[in-house]
Amino acid sequence: MHRWLRIPFAAAIACGVVLSLAASSLAETVMEKVARTGVLTVGSPLGIIPFSYVNDRQELTGLSVNLVELIRRKLEVQVGRPVRVEYAPINNLGDMVPLVQAGAIDVTCGSQFTWDRDQFVDFSIPYYYSGIQLLTKKTSQLNGSPESLVGKRIGVIPNSLGETVIKTIQPRATLVTFNEPQGALAALVSGQVDGVAGDSLILAGAVLRLNSDEYVQVPELPYTNYGIACMTRENNSRFLNTTNLAIAHLMQGYLVGDEKYTAMIDPWFGPNGLIQIPEDRLRDYFTTVINSHESIRLPQ
Numbered sequence: 001m002h003r004w005l006r007i008p009f010a011a012a013i014a015c016g017v018v019l020s021l022a023a024s025s026l027a028e029t030v031m032e033k034v035a036r037t038g039v040l041t042v043g044s045p046l047g048i049i050p051f052s053y054v055n056d057r058q059e060l061t062g063l064s065v066n067l068v069e070l071i072r073r074k075l076e077v078q079v080g081r082p083v084r085v086e087y088a089p090i091n092n093l094g095d096m097v098p099l100v101q102a103g104a105i106d107v108t109c110g111s112q113f114t115w116d117r118d119q120f121v122d123f124s125i126p127y128y129y130s131g132i133q134l135l136t137k138k139t140s141q142l143n144g145s146p147e148s149l150v151g152k153r154i155g156v157i158p159n160s161l162g163e164t165v166i167k168t169i170q171p172r173a174t175l176v177t178f179n180e181p182q183g184a185l186a187a188l189v190s191g192q193v194d195g196v197a198g199d200s201l202i203l204a205g206a207v208l209r210l211n212s213d214e215y216v217q218v219p220e221l222p223y224t225n226y227g228i229a230c231m232t233r234e235n236n237s238r239f240l241n242t243t244n245l246a247i248a249h250l251m252q253g254y255l256v257g258d259e260k261y262t263a264m265i266d267p268w269f270g271p272n273g274l275i276q277i278p279e280d281r282l283r284d285y286f287t288t289v290i291n292s293h294e295s296i297r298l299p300q
Contacts, residue, residue, distance in 0.1 A: 030106045030232060030239040035079040042068050043099055043108035044087045047182050049205025050268035050275050051110030051228075060087060064109035066264040067127065067230070070246040071107070078242055092179040094159040097121055100231055107243065109230040112161055112199065117231070124230040124243045125289060127251065128201075128269070128282075131222025132165045135188065135203040136195035137214055144219025149173040155184035155196040162197035165223045181206060188215075201228070204275050245296075251286040252296055261298075 034040055044052045044060065051064040068085060075083045088105050090096055099105050100121045112130070113123050134154070136142040142152060149170035156163035158177045166173055176193050178184040184196045185206050196203070200222055207215050230243050253261025269277045290296075 030236045031075075031078065031242075033106070034075055034083060034239075035081070038079075038081055038083050039086055040068075040072055040075060040083055041086050041088055041104075041106045043090050043096060043105035045090045045093055045096070045108075045110075045180070047180070047209075048110060048202055049208055050201065050273070053205075062110075063265065063268040064230075067109050067246065067250060068107075070250060070264075071230075071243055074242050074246050078238075093157050093181075094179070096231070100233055103233060106239070107230055107232045111229055111231040113227040113229050114161060120234070121231050122234050122236065122240055123227075124232075124240060125247055125293065126227025126229045127247050127289075128228045128285060129225055130199050130201045130228055131225040132162050132197060133200045133203060133217045133219065133222050134195040134197055135185075135206060135215055135217055137188070138216050139214075140194055142195050142218060144223075146170045152194040153192070155187050155193040157181065157184070157198070160198070161224070161226070162199070166197045169223060185210070201275055208274055248290060248293065248296055249298060251290055253298055255283060255286055255290070256298070258298060 047053050052062040055061050072083050072085055142148050146169045150172045153174045153176050154166050155176050187193045188196050254265050268274055271279050
C-alpha cells in the first residue's frame with residue numbers, strides 16, 4: 001500500500017530554495033491534494049527504532065508506520081477513493097520541519113512536540129511521551145549531571161532538541177554534530193564521542209541495535225519531557241482532525257483490548273515490546289489523553 005519517494009532537493013530545503021518549488025502545492029490543503037492524487041506523502045526518518053526503521057527483511061516497520069496505515073484508511077473514507085502512501089526517506093533530521101512547511105511532505109509521525117516548532121507547523125494529539133537523555137558507556141564518567149559534561153564530547157543532531165538542551169545545561173560541553181542518529185551512535189562505539197544526546201525512546205532503540213550491555217542512559221530522569229506526535233503543515237484542520245481520530249482509535253482500541261489495535265502497539269511498546277514500558281504506565285497515559293478529549297466508539 002505504499003512505496004518510496006525520493007526527494008532530490010532535500011539539501012536545498014535548508015537554504016529555502018525549495019520553498020519556491022513547492023509553492024504550487026501550498027495552494028491546496030493536504031486533504032485536497034490527497035483527493036486529487038490519491039497519494040499521501042509521509043516523511044520517514046530511517047533507522048529510528050521503535051518508530052520507523054527497516055527490519056531484517058528490508059521492510060519499513062515501526063509504530064509510526066502502523067499509525068500512518070490507520071490514517072491512510074481513514075483518508076480513503078474521507079476522500080472516497082483509494083489512497084496509497086509514498087514514503088520520503090529523511091536522512092537529515094534537521095530538514096524535517098522545513099520539509100513539512102514547504103509542503104514537500106504531508107505528514108511525519110514520531111515527532112517531538114516543542115512550543116518553538118509549534119510556531120511553524122501543527123501537531124496532532126500525542127500518542128506517547130519521551131524526553132532528552134544521554135547514551136554513554138557504563139565505564140564513562142558521564143552521569144548526566146551538568147558538571148560531568150564539562151569538556152566531554154557529546155554527539156548531537158544539528159538544530160535538535162538534544163543540542164539545545166545540552167547547550168543550555170552545560171555550555172562547556174564540546175558538541176560534535178551528526179546529520180542522523182546512526183552516525184552519532186557509530187562515533188560513540190568507536191570512542192570519538194563520550195556520549196550522544198537524544199530522545200529517550202530512540203536511544204533505547206539504539207541500544208537494541210548495539211546488542212550490548214555496555215551502554216547506559218543518563219540521567220535517570222530526562223532533562224526535559226515532551227509529547228510524541230504527528231506533524232503536518234499549519235492550517236490543515238480537516239487533515240489534522242483525521243490524524244487525531246486515527247490516534248484516538250489506536251489508543252482506545254488498545255485500552256479495550258481489541259486485537260487489531262494491540263497488535264499495532266505490542267511489538268514496540270509494552271512489557272514484551274522492543275521498548276519495554278510497563279503496561280499500567282502505557283494504559284494510564286492513553287486513558288489520560290482519551291479522557292482529555294472524549295471516549296469514542298471504535299469503527300467496525
